[in-house]
Amino acid sequence: QQPVQSPxxxxxxxGEDAVINCSSSKALYSVHWYRQKHGEAPVFLMILLKGGEQxxxxxxxxxxxxxxxxxxxxxxxxxxSYSGTYFCGTASNTGNQxxxxxxxxxxxxP
Amino acid sequence: xxxxxxxxxTLVQPVGSPLSLECTVEGTSNPNLYWYRQAAGRGLQLxxxxxxxxxxxSEVPQNLSAxxxxxxxxxxxxxxxxxxxxxxxxxxWSGITYNSPLHFGNGTRLTVT
Numbered sequence: 001q002q003p004v005q006s007p008x009x010x011x012x013x014x015g016e017d018a019v020i021n022c023s024s025s026k027a028l029y030s031v032h033w034y035r036q037k038h039g040e041a042p043v044f045l046m047i048l049l050k051g052g053e054q055x056x057x058x059x060x061x062x063x064x065x066x067x068x069x070x071x072x073x074x075x076x077x078x079x080x081s082y083s084g085t086y087f088c089g090t091a092s093n094t095g096n097q098x099x100x101x102x103x104x105x106x107x108x109x110p
Numbered sequence: 111x112x113x114x115x116x117x118x119x120t121l122v123q124p125v126g127s128p129l130s131l132e133c134t135v136e137g138t139s140n141p142n143l144y145w146y147r148q149a150a151g152r153g154l155q156l157x158x159x160x161x162x163x164x165x166x167x168s169e170v171p172q173n174l175s176a177x178x179x180x181x182x183x184x185x186x187x188x189x190x191x192x193x194x195x196x197x198x199x200x201x202x203w204s205g206i207t208y209n210s211p212l213h214f215g216n217g218t219r220l221t222v223t
Contacts, residue, residue, distance in 0.1 A: 002153070029208045041200055041214035042154070049209050087154065091208035096142060096161050097169075098204065098212060100154040 003101035022088030031071040032089040112137035116215025129188040133201030141203040143184040
């Protein structure tokens with residue numbers, strides 16, 4: 001039930017771009033993205049509700065391919081503050097159960 | 111605005127001792143409530159979720175239990191802790207639909223010695 005993310009870890013220099021992928025073996029009704037800083041709780045970034053939907057704020061955006069049961073998170077012109085572990089998440093169709101992906105550790109270096 | 115409180119922030123307990131972690135939500139009613147555990151350097155494992163008072167669903171067989179005695183109160187308990195229970199425990203709430211984001215408490219770092 002847990003979505004699988006790739007890559008597991010990535011190291012970037014400031015200003016570089018990254019893509020994090022999230023893939024599910026089950027139908028996705030929505031996809032959430034969260035970022036967790038070391039030692040802190042995850043923080044909600046965005047949610048995508050429809051297949052084909054794309055969203056973004058600042059230089060972080062995401063897409064949702066409902067047919068392929070996949071979502072991707074795009075980080076452009078990365079900043080040091082983008083460092084952390086990124087999780088995708090998906091709810092059951094009833095909205096009661098919520099599962100996080102396997103996580104992607106992203107480190108931005110100067 | 112809604113807020114979620116979770117305590118304690120850190121806890122060191124000996125093997126075999128009991129556990130009680132509490133989480134309360136303010137500013138919303140009838141939320142979905144969740145307990146997650148995160149082992150060091152690992153992902154977020156869903157332990158329990160609740161859609162209403164007294165309604166608890168368990169995701170993973172273990173020596174932990176959860177209770178929801180009031181609408182906005184969620185408690186995680188154990189009668190006898192194991193070493194493997196160490197980790198970062200996170201309480202979260204969401205609205206009742208699949209498009210509701212999760213909002214987390216600050217977490218409890220539990221070390222079982």
